[in-house]
Amino acid sequence: xxxxxxxxFRYQPEVQEAPYVADYTLPAGHGAVMLLDxxxxxxxxxxxxxxxxxxxxxxxxxxxxxINGRNGLACVTALKDLRQPITVRxxxxxxxxxxLIVDLTGFYRQYRAVRPxxxxxxxxxxxxxxxxxxxxxxxxxxxxxxxCACCTxxxxxxxxxxxxxxxPAALLQAYRFLEDSRDQATGxxxxxxxxxxxxxxxxxxxxxxxxxxxxxDPARAIGxxxxxxxxxxx
Amino acid sequence: MRLPVGAYASILHRASxxxxxxVVAAGLVLWRTARTSRAGFHAVGSALTSPAxxxxxxxxxxxxxxxxxxxxxxxxxxxxxxxxxxRSRSTAAIVIAxxxxxxxxxxxxxx
Numbered sequence: 001x002x003x004x005x006x007x008x009f010r011y012q013p014e015v016q017e018a019p020y021v022a023d024y025t026l027p028a029g030h031g032a033v034m035l036l037d038x039x040x041x042x043x044x045x046x047x048x049x050x051x052x053x054x055x056x057x058x059x060x061x062x063x064x065x066x067i068n069g070r071n072g073l074a075c076v077t078a079l080k081d082l083r084q085p086i087t088v089r090x091x092x093x094x095x096x097x098x099x100l101i102v103d104l105t106g107f108y109r110q111y112r113a114v115r116p117x118x119x120x121x122x123x124x125x126x127x128x129x130x131x132x133x134x135x136x137x138x139x140x141x142x143x144x145x146x147x148c149a150c151c152t153x154x155x156x157x158x159x160x161x162x163x164x165x166x167x168p169a170a171l172l173q174a175y176r177f178l179e180d181s182r183d184q185a186t187g188x189x190x191x192x193x194x195x196x197x198x199x200x201x202x203x204x205x206x207x208x209x210x211x212x213x214x215x216x217d218p219a220r221a222i223g224x225x226x227x228x229x230x231x232x233x234x
Numbered sequence: 235m236r237l238p239v240g241a242y243a244s245i246l247h248r249a250s251x252x253x254x255x256x257v258v259a260a261g262l263v264l265w266r267t268a269r270t271s272r273a274g275f276h277a278v279g280s281a282l283t284s285p286a287x288x289x290x291x292x293x294x295x296x297x298x299x300x301x302x303x304x305x306x307x308x309x310x311x312x313x314x315x316x317x318x319x320x321r322s323r324s325t326a327a328i329v330i331a332x333x334x335x336x337x338x339x340x341x342x343x344x345x
Contacts, residue, residue, distance in 0.1 A: 069236025092235055156241070203244060204311050206322045210238040220317035227314065 061148030151208035168218035247304035296337035
């Protein structure tokens with residue numbers, strides 16, 4: 001394996017006035033297969049390089065970053081698929097805490113706003129809340145979201161209205177609970193979503209679907225919410 | 235940020251929507267002038283065969299085609315047709331290519 005070149009966004013807001021891009025090189029035969037492996041090797045060269053990571057297998061969503069201009073998870077992005085120099089930046093549109101670490105407070109605030117839990121005001125059942133296999137199958141493609149924020153931070157509508165537009169990840173979760181046969185708050189959820197900004201800032205650009213590392217389709221889920229709202233009007 | 239082809243289709247849909255307004259206005263002015271008198275009709279005829287019209291005409295066709303095809307794509311998406319990564323990419327590319335083909339045909343056939 002030949003040497004691998006990187007251009008990595010660096011910024012420490014407490015001590016640096018402006019961000020910059022630093023060049024790094026891993027020597028031939030470094031052995032890294034995925035981008036996260038390479039970043040860990042680079043961190044051995046320069047221990048001040050900062051990024052989040054945890055499970056290293058595309059489950060936790062911690063190492064979401066902008067890789068050669070496209071959001072993705074470093075741990076499931078193969079080096080051999082990337083054009084060099086590999087440019088790594090933090091997720092776009094979010095305040096940088098340090099280097100590749102961004103502040104996701106706004107993202108989680110929008111996630112909480114859709115009340116991503118089962119709402120059932122009735123009596124707690126003696127047994128589990130049951131679903132038929134068909135009802136359960138309606139949640140496929142919705143529940144697998146790992147909240148990595150790749151979709152929301154690639155959405156131009158979210159860049160422009162991060163305070164008011166919920167963003168694709170939160171809307172995917174909103175639809176997940178609208179589709180859940182056990183949830184009793186469909187009407188309230190739709191009332192909350194029927195808003196020119198919270199939902200209808202989505203202009204079906206579909207960057208979200210394009211970047212989702214789990215292969216989910218938030219744009220379709222948002223379309224599903226719009227269809228439910230339209231059906232309710234009719 | 236590297237944008238996917240769907241993002242370009244979205245940007246072009248909005249840009250062509252803005253450009254569509256002066257295109258429609260110019261079309262209405264030409265139509266009214268051509269209906270006013272025989273001289274007006276000939277003036278519009280010579281304007282449409284001028285060198286500038288050979289550029290502006292196909293450009294106007296591109297604007298209309300881009301907005302129309304893009305709009306059809308969005309209507310189909312609203313009907314739950316065309317979602318998914320591969321499909322959305324291919325339909326976006328088809329919309330952009332079809333509008334360019336329409337403009338090319340207009341340029342080829344322009345008198």
